[in-house]
Amino acid sequence: MDTRKLSGTLVPSAARLVTAPLPELLAEANAQIFETSVADDTFYGEVVRPHAGAAIVCLPKGRSARERDTMARILVGRLLGTPMAPIPASLEVRTYGGAQ
Template sequence: MDTPLPQLLAELDVELVESEITERGFTGYAHREGGRLLLAMRPGQPALERDCVARALIGRALGVTMPPLPAPYKVTCLAAA
């Protein structure tokens, strides 16, 4: 997971898009869309935050054991009913 983020996204066929959610406390979410992993991240997000959160979301989605994110960040999994 130390591969540069653009390369990691390409290798794993993950699409990163700008979210319509612009609230400062929101960092991003991941979901599967047609079998492809989609990451939606807050516009204007600092580069380091985007990189760390994107990797955490990808790791969680792929079942990779990842170290916890530093406070105040956390990954929450929601399942569709």
């Protein structure tokens, strides 16, 4: 497994983030995908961290499989603290709820 320890937590490398099966990454992040009906073309997804339970990776319906997969990996990477190259400013990534 291509990971490193950061503050006691295993963090997948950027290479692993793009090559590992998405279900495996979601399990590592204790996250699940939820399809949202947000119809805004500028909304690509978000992560919600409830106080208890799994994190929720919200992705809009109607996007291509490739776009959904890419956004899910970016959001899971941010959730896990994976060091990544800067993403475009138009793709602002925020995490809501839970501990910051």
